[in-house]
Amino acid sequence: xxxxxxxxxxxxxxxxxxxxxxxxxxxxxxxxxxxxxxxxxxxxxxxxxxxxxxxxxxxxxxxxxxxxxxxxxxxxxxxxxxxxxxxxxxxxxxxxxxxxxxxxxxxxxxxxxxxxxxxxxxxxxxxxxxxxxxxxxxxxxxxxxxxxxxxxxxxxxxxxxxxxxxxxxxxxxxxxxxxxxxxxxxxxxxxxxxxxxxxxxxxxxxxxxxxxxxxxxxxxxxxxxxxxxxxxxx
Numbered sequence: 001x002x003x004x005x006x007x008x009x010x011x012x013x014x015x016x017x018x019x020x021x022x023x024x025x026x027x028x029x030x031x032x033x034x035x036x037x038x039x040x041x042x043x044x045x046x047x048x049x050x051x052x053x054x055x056x057x058x059x060x061x062x063x064x065x066x067x068x069x070x071x072x073x074x075x076x077x078x079x080x081x082x083x084x085x086x087x088x089x090x091x092x093x094x095x096x097x098x099x100x101x102x103x104x105x106x107x108x109x110x111x112x113x114x115x116x117x118x119x120x121x122x123x124x125x126x127x128x129x130x131x132x133x134x135x136x137x138x139x140x141x142x143x144x145x146x147x148x149x150x151x152x153x154x155x156x157x158x159x160x161x162x163x164x165x166x167x168x169x170x171x172x173x174x175x176x177x178x179x180x181x182x183x184x185x186x187x188x189x190x191x192x193x194x195x196x197x198x199x200x201x202x203x204x205x206x207x208x209x210x211x212x213x214x215x216x217x218x219x220x221x222x223x224x225x226x227x228x229x230x231x232x233x234x
Contacts, residue, residue: 011174014039015166017181024185024200025193039163041187045180046160046170050090054208056215057173058158059093066097066142066150071121074139079156084137088158092132092140095154099126104153107142115141126150179204179211 012020018038022028049055064073079086096104107130115121115131125144133139140152161171172180186200193200 011169012177012181013166014042014163014168014170017042017170017177017184018166020181021184021188022192024181025189025196027188027192035166037191038184038188039166041191042163042170042180042184045183045187046163048183050159052208052212053091053157054176054179054212054215055090055157055160058090058160059155060158062152062154062156063098064152066127066146066152068146068148069122069124070142071145072139072141073152074137078138078140087137089138089156090159091134091157092130093155093157095130095152097127098151098153100149110143115143118143121145175214176211179207182207 015035018035019028021038022034062079064077064079066073075083075086079089092109095107095109097107098104105126105128107128110129110131112131112133115129121141121143123144124147126148127142127144127146127150129143131141131143133141140154142152163170170180182200182204186197186204189197189200
């Protein structure tokens, strides 16, 4: 009879990912500097993932008090307890306004130019729109200005944690390890094995696509045909 493992806990530490990536480049990491530069490349790779939106697992629900007449939230009023904590926010994906009766009302995202062109930004009412200004320490603008005390409830996509110590594990789902390793191999090939750059880039993009396909919310879709005035179906 075959014997099967009874655990499902496989993971790779930073130094193991680096070792695998160097091997894909046809090299072995031999010096402390090579390990240091590999970790730097790994952190740059994680930043690239944030640009591509590949960090769904970092989304956190936040609830912040919104006092009457408030038009914007920033700093600790927006996120965290430290002065620079809000810099972790990459994007706000959804936002609602909760009133004192615990009723929640949706808010729609608007552009910078739309918010800028509102003549009177202190117009009073329950906020129905928001503009998220993506500066280093971002600001959330609400319109109209709160006419009473509310609670802002939103989901924030946060930046991924740095690699840190070489014995750490990256804070990513298990299924993203192939993408992370392939990406680091490609980044290292740019510096150490340019002859393998093209093939490693292709492998990385394939792994990235597979990872990105699993990083989407699965929701039902309903399509209804449109009947025009001529009776045709579009």
